[in-house]
Amino acid sequence: MNRISLIRCALLLALTSAVAQAASEATLQPGQAVNGQAMSAGSTVWHVGLKAGDLVRGRVDGDVSLRLLDPQGRPLRLLIDGQDQPRAFIFVADSPGAYGLRAEPLDGRPGAPFSLRLEQVLARAEQQQSPPRLASPALAELAGQLAQGGDTEAFWNARKAQGTPLVERLPGQPQQRLVTFLWRGAQHNVRMFGAPSGRHEALQRLGTSDVWYASFEVPASTRLSYQMAPDVPPSDDRRVILATTRRDPLNPATFADSSGDAWLSRSRLELPDAPPQPWVAERPGIARGTLERKRLASDELGNTRDVYLYRPAGWRPGAAGQALLVLFDAHAYTRQVPTPTLLDNLIADGLIPPTAAIIIANPSDLSRQQELPPNPRFARFMAEDLMPWARQHGLSAPAARTVIAGSSYGGLAASYLGLMHPELFGNVLSLSGSYWWAKDGEEPGWLTREYVKATPKPLRFYLQSGLFEGPTILDTNRHLRDVLRAKGYAVEAVEYPAGHDYLQWRGSLPCGLVSLIGRPGEASSQACAEYR
Template identity: 55%
Template sequence: MVRRLAILLLALVVLEPLAAAERAYVGQLDAQGGKRIPLSLNAGDYLTGELPGAGLGLDLQDTEGAHLRRLVPSQGGRRSFMLVAPAGGTFRLQLSGAPAADYRLELQPVVPLTAQRAPKERLASPRLRALQDELARGGDSEAFWREMAVRGTPLVEALDAQQDRVTFLWRGARHNVRLFGGPGYEHAALQRLGDSDVWFKTFELPRQTRLSYQLAPDVPELDADAMTRRRAILATAQADPLNRGAFPERGPDAYQYDSVLELAEAPPQPWIAPRPGVARGSLQRHSFASMALGNTRSVYLYRPAGYRPGAKGNALLYLFDAEAYLGKVSTPTILDNLIAAGQIPPTAVVLIDNPSPQSRAAELPPNPDFAHFLGEELTPWLRRQGISAAAERTVIGGSSYGGLASAYAALRYPQVFGNVLSQSGSFWWAPPGGEAQWLTREYIAAPRLPLRFYLEAGQFEGGVGQSGIFETTRHLRDVLRAKGYPVIHREWASGHDYLNWRGTLADGLIALLGRPQG
């Protein structure tokens, strides 16, 4: 009997632990309700385990029995634990509970500090995955950058029948790289590939995408307010050195222009370039002093070739942000081409400049004084210049705040402006302390007016944490249609971007002026 008991006790010793890989300990506590298990750890080792039995506790002690940490409380609480060894050496795990209580302690394999690393990220771009593997084998990025110099950037790789993977790249920044523009507002951060000189950010984009962008390496980190920190990107934002496209055109240095991304199915922009044989209209600059606003600004008058004041069928276009619509958007050329092709009737244009950035921010968001300037100062002056059209053949338009101003001016002066052309209008706007989408609610409250609308927005203009231009343009569309307004609504794979607006201006004019009114 004694010999059989000895064999049984020996078997229990062998079963503790059960297996080295699992490090599972089973048995019974001693007569005092305890059990000590020695444990050797190196500093920084990561250990996890579980003590599933109820009524059992587990502490970490030093070799002298001094308490270091309670890992599992005996009553209630979590039955699993995680710890990082505070120093190297021998410790012990102290089990406690009722005398002779059964226990099972399961320990996962120790993860040494030298083995603690994040899993290798699976990169979305197949080409970058190949580069990642090359770097892991001890190679470098030289061949990759030579390839990109020939291929051009961004790196475009097919994803499926509708989308491409587009990877923006920068070489050799020290601290950070930000994307200025592109598919979003949030100055997306590029990621460094290991410790190489490759910085990257990959997006999945529709094949219809058209956008402009810059890249900003080593943007300063400032101890300042959020807007100051955000604007610091302008200190380093510049064209992509490996991108051959430029918008509006290459300037004296890379900080003066944007780079261009146009995927394979980006809509054509057939009206933006001068055409042989198309007669050019005239453009005159005037200085206009407003009594309502107490300031003076430049206004530009475009008259198409052969324009006849007062002729039946003449149309008129009011456009805000004259500098942009004469520079980044070649408005006179677009009008020349559309009129020569019979897409729209003879259309004069008044392009309204901003006296200053501050005045733009004060005037273009809904402002009764600015609406008065448009309807009761500028419009009579235009008539004296021989430029006029009936309200149903008059379009007021612009982008961003200009789209917002257009919809507001038409609400205030429908007898002057019968058509609204909004390119990514800022319909999220609210006056200080007011509720968002103020102008949309004004249209809800107002009676239906004799107005027609062309509204457009980019898919990359969605809000982050609140409704953005994309969503609020849709909301205005729904409100207007519910009230019975004729609305043409377009959405593009683009951002807040004159590169797209220069093409879609023609779409808006054809939609509003190139079809029978009604």
């Protein structure tokens, strides 16, 4: 080879080396895509200049792996394993520097073509959650006004005039409404009890304004009561939320407000399509029964409790055709749910026969938790102490016209007592029964499994649950419903857009009574048509 040829070869080698060096030191910018082939040696490394905390997203397409190199060129981690399906990658830079991205061939597939795209490099300061989309047109309009330097005064003045929560129609969904619950002026947080989600819902803050909100799409027939808890102290104990709960000050509709105390009462939401509750209010000019409070001691349980005895007007002990209601949780069913008034009105309307009631109090919160979930000792108290005692006071009826009823744990207890003593209680009225309950160490749904195993009893059922109660209540009530029907029981099961709520139960209790012991006829069949 002559001297000119040698010079040409040297120049070609130098040019090839320079090209290879340039390729091996290529840089990649956000939004840029490159193509290549994965070689066993001399693979190209694309460099990305990063700051500490930068979030990097990208994608590789092709039968290759992708390795991340640290700023010193040392292998840091495998971002993409070419043997797996995922092709998108994401990582965070621990320190500043030029990180490397190197495509590596798979075994048996050298030279496979690939494409690499750097989709995003997001600085730490930009890594914050996007503000939630404002479903409420009224809030979206307010947000626009705030962005232009406006304030919230006109918005709150409108809320004072119209009341809260904010209710808006949904385009193309005539059976639904958008309901936005609001709070003004909290500093740190706001939680809501009784939300349609079934959770202790956290409200969002509208920017840095004094508006806190939570929006829900709900049926136009929704009924619920709720409380708000502003500036809840930080704690792992969810009961701490109760430290600040109160009714909504801009909602004039209240519930359980006999004390007039904003911290004890609740706010009420009843959308226009909610079924009526025509038996709740006292009516002038009708015959009214009497309510007597007595004390009953139990050697079996080792405690003493209040028992309320309601006798309707004209009640005659032992007379034919009369009925009896046995009901748990007297603290609620003599106050939030005015059971004597409900019975007065149902009887006056001719929907049920003359019906007396035994309304049983709990000696304490602890005793309620021990007695109402399936408890053989409590069942013996009911069968051997309470019912004979009530009979001595002139309150009794055949099992076929006796209803055992309750809500939550009380609904669970009613179904258990029906199973254990159908000779006393021929009708079970359960409102949001806690059928998730199980004995320690067992799966949820103990009582439902007991009904599966037991020979069918002469029982009829009315089961009610709320669509806002979540799977713990709603699904377990549906499971019991299906089991009972499969076993041949007569069951009416209804579900409402409501929560675990006495506001709903004061409408469900009378409809359950009409279903189980109502007098035959068109009036009775139509009385609760909207509740079915």
